[in-house]
Amino acid sequence: MTIPTYDLHDGHKIPALGFGTAGIRGREGAAIIADAIGAGYRLIDSAFNYDNEGIVGQAIRDGGVDRSELFITSKLPGRYHEAPLARYAVEESLLRMGLDYVDLYLIHWPNPSKDLYVQAWEGLLEAQRDGLIRSVGVSNFKPHHLARIESATGVLPVVNQVELHPFYPQAPLLEHHAQAGIIAEAWSPLGKGTGVLEEAAVTAAAQAHGVSPAQVLLRWHLQRGALPIPKSGNPQRLRQNLAVFDFELSANEVDAITALGREDGRRFDGDPDYHEEY
Ligand code: A2P
Numbered sequence: 268m269t270i271p272t273y274d275l276h277d278g279h280k281i282p283a284l285g286f287g288t289a290g291i292r293g294r295e296g297a298a299i300i301a302d303a304i305g306a307g308y309r310l311i312d313s314a315f316n317y318d319n320e321g322i323v324g325q326a327i328r329d330g331g332v333d334r335s336e337l338f339i340t341s342k343l344p345g346r347y348h349e350a351p352l353a354r355y356a357v358e359e360s361l362l363r364m365g366l367d368y369v370d371l372y373l374i375h376w377p378n379p380s381k382d383l384y385v386q387a388w389e390g391l392l393e394a395q396r397d398g399l400i401r402s403v404g405v406s407n408f409k410p411h412h413l414a415r416i417e418s419a420t421g422v423l424p425v426v427n428q429v430e431l432h433p434f435y436p437q438a439p440l441l442e443h444h445a446q447a448g449i450i451a452e453a454w455s456p457l458g459k460g461t462g463v464l465e466e467a468a469v470t471a472a473a474q475a476h477g478v479s480p481a482q483v484l485l486r487w488h489l490q491r492g493a494l495p496i497p498k499s500g501n502p503q504r505l506r507q508n509l510a511v512f513d514f515e516l517s518a519n520e521v522d523a524i525t526a527l528g529r530e531d532g533r534r535f536d537g538d539p540d541y542h543e544e545y
Contacts, residue, residue, distance in 0.1 A: 268307045268509060273494060274426040276448040279402050281371070282338055284491060284511070285310030287454070287498035289317050297322035297329065299500050303328030304337070306506050312428075312452075312496045314342035314375055314395045315360055316544065325362035339366065342375035342406055342428075343391065348383035353390025357378035357399050368399055373406045373428055378543040388416040404428070406454075407539040409442050431493055432458035432467065433484065434532035436525045441491060453488050454535055457481050468523040476514045485511045487524045497541035 272280040286308040291299055300311060300323060309332070313323045320341060339466060343362070347356035349500040357372055372391055377384045392404045404426035405413070419424050427444060431437055431453035444451045463469060464480040472483045481497070485508060488495040517526075536542060 268512075270307065270309060270420040270509070271512065273450050275402055275450065275510065276423070276427050277402050279370070279425070281402075281426070281434065281450065281494065282310040283494055284485065285312050285340070285452075285494065285496040286505070286507070287293055287337070287496040288313050288319055288323060289498060291498065291500060292317075292319050294322070294323065297325040299505075300326035301329040302502055303505050304332050306502075307509050308505075309336060309338065309429065310496070312340045313364075315344045315356055316375060320360055320363035323366070324366065328365065334366070338370045339364065340371040340373065341369055342373045343387055345378040345381070345543060348374075348378065348381065348387035350390050352385050352395055353387045357391070357394045361399060368401060371402045371404055371426060372400045373404045373424075373426065374408070374458065376407045376542070376544045377405070377412045377539055378545070379412070379540060380543060384412065385416055385419045387532070388420060388422075391423060392420060402426070406452075407537070409539055410440070412532070412539070413447070413449070415478045423447055424449060426452050426456055426494075428452035430454055430495075430533055430537055431488065432456060432534075433463050433469070433487065433524045433527040434458055434461050434529055435534075436491075436524065436528040436532075440529070447490060450494055451492070452496060454496065456488055456497050457484055459534065461534060466524075466527055467521075468527060472516055472520040475520070476516070478511075478514060479507060481508060482511050483516065483524070484518075486516050487521055489523075490516055490521050
């Protein structure tokens with residue numbers, strides 16, 4: 268099975284769906300990630316702060332797929348924003364994963380109260396110039412954070428990974444990103460713990476297409492131009508989440524799911540203007 272790709276504005280391509288690894292740890296976790304690679308995932312999404320880059324590296328070695336076929340992402344922790352720490356974090360990530368480059372490295376959160384994310388961005392751009400990172404991006408950035416790094420460096424991220432699911436569909440942000448040529452990656456694409464998989468708009472579409480509610484949500488992301496990175500520790504479900512390229516939701520089905528959005532639909536109080544992670 269081949270996963271379609273999106274074009275990044277720096278000339279690289281990214282798989283349109285990836286495997287999330289937050290919370291997947293230990294040798295058992297390495298086996299799950301290697302199984303995901305064997306099942307067909309090519310984009311593996313990790314982070315320095317997931318404390319699992321070591322097992323991601325192990326899974327890459329065990330997965331039976333050439334490294335050049337894989338698209339590996341990690342993320343810069345808040346405590347490493349300041350120069351030259353950002354560079355050290357990238358080097359540490361590479362050593363933990365046993366790689367000589369990473370496909371995509373993101374600033375994990377802007378942490379605006381520290382006001383160091385422009386330095387972090389400059390550090391990632393330097394690591395990119397030196398060949399440690401292929402593509403540079405951000406996570407949990409709002410348009411005003413994006414404008415700030417663009418005005419400081421002239422470079423916009425290729426990707427912004429944000430909370431995105433039917434209870435928090437972020438239509439204005441998706442529109443902004445489409446205009447700017449930024450791919451929106453969805454974290455918590457299945458709305459973990461929110462009950463969205465049981466919503467009638469989702470279950471009705473699932474029944475109509477003979478697929479699961481989770482597959483409907485993944486399709487909803489793809490048809491909105493977003494890039495979902497579902498996590499599953501279960502061999503059947505991780506395979507099911509890949510089987511979303513042979514059916515299509517109608518525009519009405521997409522709209523009915525988007526209409527589940529709520530002003531306060533975030534999974535927790537993760538407003539990037541206030542929520543900070545280090
Ligand atoms: P599990 O690991 O037991 O499969 P999100 O990616 O939105 O954070 O959601 C992850 C959660 O969704 C995990 O708890 C995962 O549980 C569950 N999940 C993943 N894939 C599916 C699926 N196809 N159907 C139902 N639940 C799923």
